Amino acid sequence: MHSSCIDCVRWHELRVSPKTVWSFVELVDTDGRTGVGEATPAKREPQMRAALAQFEDGVRGRVPAEVDLTSQRSAARSLAEFAVVSALDQAIWDLVAQQRGVSVAAALGPVIRDAIPVYANINRGIASRTPEGFAAQARRAIADGFSAIKIAPFDEVELYGDASATPESWNLERGLARIAAVRDAIGTGVELMVDCHWRLNRAAADAVLRAVEHQHLYWLECPIPERPDLLDTIRDLRAAANTRGIRLAGCENVSLVTGFAPFLGAGCYDVMMPDVKYVGGLREMLRVADVLHAHGVAFSPHNPTGPVCHAASLHVCATATSLQWMETQYAETPLFDDLVDNALPRASGGYVAVPTTPGLGVRLAPRLTQELAVQDSSARHVS
Numbered sequence: 001m002h003s004s005c006i007d008c009v010r011w012h013e014l015r016v017s018p019k020t021v022w023s024f025v026e027l028v029d030t031d032g033r034t035g036v037g038e039a040t041p042a043k044r045e046p047q048m049r050a051a052l053a054q055f056e057d058g059v060r061g062r063v064p065a066e067v068d069l070t071s072q073r074s075a076a077r078s079l080a081e082f083a084v085v086s087a088l089d090q091a092i093w094d095l096v097a098q099q100r101g102v103s104v105a106a107a108l109g110p111v112i113r114d115a116i117p118v119y120a121n122i123n124r125g126i127a128s129r130t131p132e133g134f135a136a137q138a139r140r141a142i143a144d145g146f147s148a149i150k151i152a153p154f155d156e157v158e159l160y161g162d163a164s165a166t167p168e169s170w171n172l173e174r175g176l177a178r179i180a181a182v183r184d185a186i187g188t189g190v191e192l193m194v195d196c197h198w199r200l201n202r203a204a205a206d207a208v209l210r211a212v213e214h215q216h217l218y219w220l221e222c223p224i225p226e227r228p229d230l231l232d233t234i235r236d237l238r239a240a241a242n243t244r245g246i247r248l249a250g251c252e253n254v255s256l257v258t259g260f261a262p263f264l265g266a267g268c269y270d271v272m273m274p275d276v277k278y279v280g281g282l283r284e285m286l287r288v289a290d291v292l293h294a295h296g297v298a299f300s301p302h303n304p305t306g307p308v309c310h311a312a313s314l315h316v317c318a319t320a321t322s323l324q325w326m327e328t329q330y331a332e333t334p335l336f337d338d339l340v341d342n343a344l345p346r347a348s349g350g351y352v353a354v355p356t357t358p359g360l361g362v363r364l365a366p367r368l369t370q371e372l373a374v375q376d377s378s379a380r381h382v383s
Contacts, residue, residue, distance in 0.1 A: 003063045003099060004030040006092075009056045012364065013045050014372035016335045020124070021374055022306040023048060024364060025084070027059060027091040033098050035064070036364055037090030038308035039083035040277055045374070047080035055084055064095040073256065073280050082255040082278050089281035090312045090360070098359040105318035105354055108282060115351040116317045118328045119148035119193065121304045125331035129155055131181030138182045141330050147350030148191035148218070148325065153178035157199040161225040170204045176211050183215045193249070195221040202233050209240055219247040219271055226250060231266035238268060247271055252302035256280050257287050264295050271324065275302040276312045289320040303327040307340045311360040318354040328352065339368050 010026040023039040039048055055072045069089055076082045097107040105111050120141040126133050138149050154175035159165050183192055194217055200208065205223040212220075220241055224230055238248040249271035254260055255278050263269060274288045289299040299322055303313045310328065317326050328347065329336060337344065340362040345353040355361025 003065065004033070005061055005063055006059050006067075006095070007061075009052070009060055011049065011052055012369050013374040014339070014369060015374050016306070016333045016339070016372060020332065021045065023083075023087075024306075024308060025052065025087045025091055026364065027064070027088070027095055029064065029095055029099075033095055034363060035091035035094030035098065036308050036360065036362065037087030037092075037094070038277060038306050038312070039080075039087040040305045040309065041079050041083045044078075044080040044083070047078060048084050051076075051078075051081040051084040055081075055088060059088055059092065064092050064099065067092050069281060073284075076255070076280070079253060079255070079278060082280055085280055086277050090276065090308065093282050093312075094359040101358050103354070103356050103358065104282070104312070104315040104360050108286065108315065108319045111318050111354075112320070113318055113323070113354070115353050116314055116326050117323070117350055118146065118326050118347055118352050119150055119191070119350075120144075120146040120330035120347070121150045121195075121327050122330045123150070123152040123195070124304070124329065129178075131177045134178045135181040135185035137331070138185045142186055142190060144330075145347035145349060146328070146330070148193070149182065149186060150193040150195055150221075150327065151178065151182055152195040152197055154196055154199050157196075157204070159201040159204055160198055161201050161227070161230060163201055163203070165201060165204075167203070167207070170207065172204060172207060172211070176208070179212055179215055179217075188216055191218040193217065193219045193221060196223045198222050198225045200224055202237065205237050206240060209237075209244055209246065212246075213244045217246045219249040221249040221273070222252065223248070226253075226263070228262065231262060231268055234263075234268040235266050238270065242270070247298075249273055249300065253278055256284060257291055260288055260291065264291070264297065269297060271298040271300050273300050273302040273327070275309075276316060277305065277309050282312065282316055285316045286320060289316075289322065293322045298322075298324040300324040301326050304329045307336050307344055307362055308360065308364075310336075311340075311344060311355060311362045314352060314354045315360065326352075335368070335372070339365055341365050
């Protein structure tokens, strides 16, 4: 059977809000099919363009099913480079599945679940950063079909592991008020997670755990930087959280199975959150899920960005051995849906259906890719 080759590589950087740019790669085969992948580490667009120029020769002119990105994964060092490798891998799987006439989940196979449990990350869509603004957004997410919520409330905290900072400089009060307001708004029947974005130090994290002990958090995420010298401290914070009935979560920016090994070895987290944009590929994501399962750590993919990453994450979750939740970006911009012509299923009862059309089930809308382009899209064909 004839299999068409990858003829063209396109790169898009699209401004979807005043503070957000999403980045995508498109691979077009000689029969006109387009596979799409998403990168999107914030403010690393120049580095990603350089990585694409370095890695794309490994895909152009090749049959998608025969592309091997092993050398690109081995060469990648930075988050930007892993993001490009991951986006190329998503686009390749999209083309492979389209050429076979099946969904990416079916191509990865076997499909274990056809609907994915999700939670709403409401943080980026909150215009008013007051406790009332957080609470209102949480209520909207529940009304829109979600049964679990995540917030990132510590806007004013900038400790990032600095052990010398005194309590007077911690600036925890506003964040704690936002947590309390959200819990009051959603009640105790809805799970609540709090993302710290590595902004705390050990003492401040302990103070947060004491303060939220009666807020029934499901997990506290990324309290301090994930540096090699802090792994034992993270493990100790996990123990402190667990004594209060709270899980500790992290590892959203980690690449490859080998990248997770130090955190597993140190016993850092109850929940780990690989991101399909950074992990190095869809099969690599599934290998991570298997390793986490073997270590008794929950697999809960990080997924706070655009619609292509969302679609890829759904397909991975459909085939993962075990799964807790998948993160879903909530209401940052209507372009999340508009950019893919509203092709993605909405949440209902805390679940999102996995697309069943061939490939990932999403395509970038050409008009919007032109209107939102930060710069002229690059497109290179096989010579």
